[in-house]
Amino acid sequence: MIYTVTLSPSIDYIVRMSSMRSNTTNRTDSEEFYFGGKGINVSQVLAELDLDSTAFGFLAGFTGEAIEKGLRNNRIHTDFIHLDEGFTRINIKIKAGGETEINGQGPDIPDAALEQLMQKLDQIKDGDTLVLAGSIPKTCPDDIYERMLxxxxxxxxxxxxxxxxxxxxxxxSKHPFLIKPNRLELSEIFHAEVETAEDVEKYAGKLQEMGARNVIVSLGRKGAFLLDETGATHTCGVLKQPVINTVGAGDSMVAGFMAGYLKTGDYGYALKLGSACGNATSFLPGLATRAKIDEVFAQLK
Structure with missing residues (x-):
């Protein structure tokens, strides 16, 4: 079983309009909503790839109930902790020429709920997969990922x-099987300019020295780079199609990579499937669909 953890889920409410003015009533041209949070995104793309997963995390209120119902309808197992107070956050994304985001805070996470989450991790068995993805709520301790690992x-x-x-x-220090920083995050971690392919490989290697087994570096329009645990390097490009959406593209890549590796044990194949999933999401209003993944995979180099 694959388990995903989303500590701060959301409902992403997207409104589209030709323009937006302040201090007046604006009317939308169209509206959409998606169940969000990085781990949840991973679970949803895994479902498109016909892989079962169980989603862990915290939900609260009517928005939390909507997320759980929606995920179950999408063939995802759920085992969330339901909090007694507050409600799962709503993130508003206004697309009116540019893009404006208003992200909610979400509920407070009490210590008792954190302990419940730790106990849920005990059901994970040898041979399973665990994905920890996304930011943490402000009321969670900074070392929560370390505690889970x-x-x-x-x-x-x-x-x-x-x-x-x-x-x-x-x-x-816990030697995760996979991490996926982008080039900017490499620069931030090492306080260095990461510009060239040599820079990317150098700092990916440093992350391996610090404990990571496999390191994917997202390179935006230049594709993706993988330094695998054998020391081999792999690259994969992107397709030249209009980018509609970048939200969830990185999560889709993680889902595709893990699915590809679990299926074949081949790092090159895994990177290609991960890249196909990330590309597919960027070409659609929401997350990647199986049809789009297959279409992109067939064309990627």
């Missing part, structure tokens, strides 16, 4: 960590 340290499982800055760095 410590909880499962004696299990023979594959772990993917998709987080930024210190959250990511702090996880490396």
């Amino acid at each position: 410590e909880r499962v340290k004696d299990k023979k499982i594959m772990i993917a960590v998709d987080a930024t800055r210190q959250l990511l760095v702090n996880s490396l």
